[in-house]
Amino acid sequence: MFNKKTIRDIDFRGKRVLVRVDFNVPIKEGKVKDDTRIRAALPTLNYLLDRGASLILCSHLGRPKGGPSPEFSMKPVADYLAGLMGKPVAFVGNLVGPDVTAAAQALKPGEILVLENTRFHPGETKNDPELSEQLARLADVYVNDAFGSAHRAHASTEGVAHHLPAVAGFLMEREIQYLGQAIAEPKRPFVAILGGAKISDKIGVIRNLLKIADHVLIGGGMANTFFKAQGYPVGDSLVEDEALDTARELLAMGGTRLRLPIDVVIADRFENEAESRVMPMAPVPDGWRILDIGPETAAAFRKVIASAGTVVWNGPMGVFEMPNFAQGTYSIAQAVASSGATSIIGGGDSVAAVNQSGLANKITHISTGGGASLEMLEGLVLPGVAALLDRN
Numbered sequence: 001m002f003n004k005k006t007i008r009d010i011d012f013r014g015k016r017v018l019v020r021v022d023f024n025v026p027i028k029e030g031k032v033k034d035d036t037r038i039r040a041a042l043p044t045l046n047y048l049l050d051r052g053a054s055l056i057l058c059s060h061l062g063r064p065k066g067g068p069s070p071e072f073s074m075k076p077v078a079d080y081l082a083g084l085m086g087k088p089v090a091f092v093g094n095l096v097g098p099d100v101t102a103a104a105q106a107l108k109p110g111e112i113l114v115l116e117n118t119r120f121h122p123g124e125t126k127n128d129p130e131l132s133e134q135l136a137r138l139a140d141v142y143v144n145d146a147f148g149s150a151h152r153a154h155a156s157t158e159g160v161a162h163h164l165p166a167v168a169g170f171l172m173e174r175e176i177q178y179l180g181q182a183i184a185e186p187k188r189p190f191v192a193i194l195g196g197a198k199i200s201d202k203i204g205v206i207r208n209l210l211k212i213a214d215h216v217l218i219g220g221g222m223a224n225t226f227f228k229a230q231g232y233p234v235g236d237s238l239v240e241d242e243a244l245d246t247a248r249e250l251l252a253m254g255g256t257r258l259r260l261p262i263d264v265v266i267a268d269r270f271e272n273e274a275e276s277r278v279m280p281m282a283p284v285p286d287g288w289r290i291l292d293i294g295p296e297t298a299a300a301f302r303k304v305i306a307s308a309g310t311v312v313w314n315g316p317m318g319v320f321e322m323p324n325f326a327q328g329t330y331s332i333a334q335a336v337a338s339s340g341a342t343s344i345i346g347g348g349d350s351v352a353a354v355n356q357s358g359l360a361n362k363i364t365h366i367s368t369g370g371g372a373s374l375e376m377l378e379g380l381v382l383p384g385v386a387a388l389l390d391r392n
């Protein structure tokens, strides 16, 4: 299924290894606030160290504009990693250049060097061949474990892979296996649950899943645009007028496989303390907005989920950040967790919702990549994966 070489296929003794990780973590006042992504790379890093490699790690962090800026430095991440690994981690304040070359050459087996934010360099997002070659010269082997960045063809995620033996790390392998399997040969019935704020972010995903899934359950803000496309006024709900034609096209394409909420929770303000009521889907009064799916919808969706062989979920069912409108999302999370299906959840907010629900350990695979997981579900090939060595 996963037809790329991985770190299992290479002898790392005495090798310098450039590892592209996804250490794009939230930082506040110089401190790492959520280490999920750092921890997710540890199996790969420990495996390489145990086999006698020295590691040169690089990642982007945030969206620095027009060059280096201290708030996006990788230094706090390097320090945090040192704490996690229980050993020193060197840091160099550049991505390439004489100081980086010297630091890389000084590395002994078992040692770790973290480079500065890849996006401080203007060549990164342009996939500049010169930068790719400079990066490649630092190491003997390239390992890509940054699934969350694999949908970008950047110098550190794609370009560099053409200049070194390039293989996948364990995290990359696991992500592609689960998401790829769900798309290519799902255990049926295959149920896709899609929600979140906007339809426009996920049109390609809805279209592709309508082709391959047995049921596509729609909730969240994106349902509103479908309602409006069906002719229901949606009051003050979040709606995308520019996506109405697309919504009509998807409705026609989906037929009975596409299921919309049959009842909704509406509120008189966009606030947790707002007055709220449940109504069967019908015109929403002016001044009111849809903030969650209703209990009848949750029950109907739960029934479909209970018999699923595979569940893929992206996008919360309502404004789950407000406890009074989190019911629908939690109810669906419960159904996914207690189904016997292979369950895969992707998307930053969806993953946060499942973590909040306390059910994360009952999910088969929680993806670390938002955009990358969406592109997989869309059926696209990720450039960072395509550039790795083929198995045969």
Ligand code: ADP
Pocket: 195, 196, 197, 198, 201, 219, 220, 221, 222, 238, 290, 291, 292, 314, 315, 316, 317, 318, 319, 320, 321, 346, 347, 348, 349, 350, 351, 370
């Ligand atoms: P993910 O990060 O999982 O891909 P999205 O970013 O697409 O999900 O959407 C998550 C956001 O959608 C949340 O902030 C949530 O509050 C919002 N949302 C869900 N339902 C609604 C709704 N009915 N009205 C407005 N916003 C909504």
Ligand code: MG
Pocket: 347, 348, 349
């Ligand atoms: Mg989001």
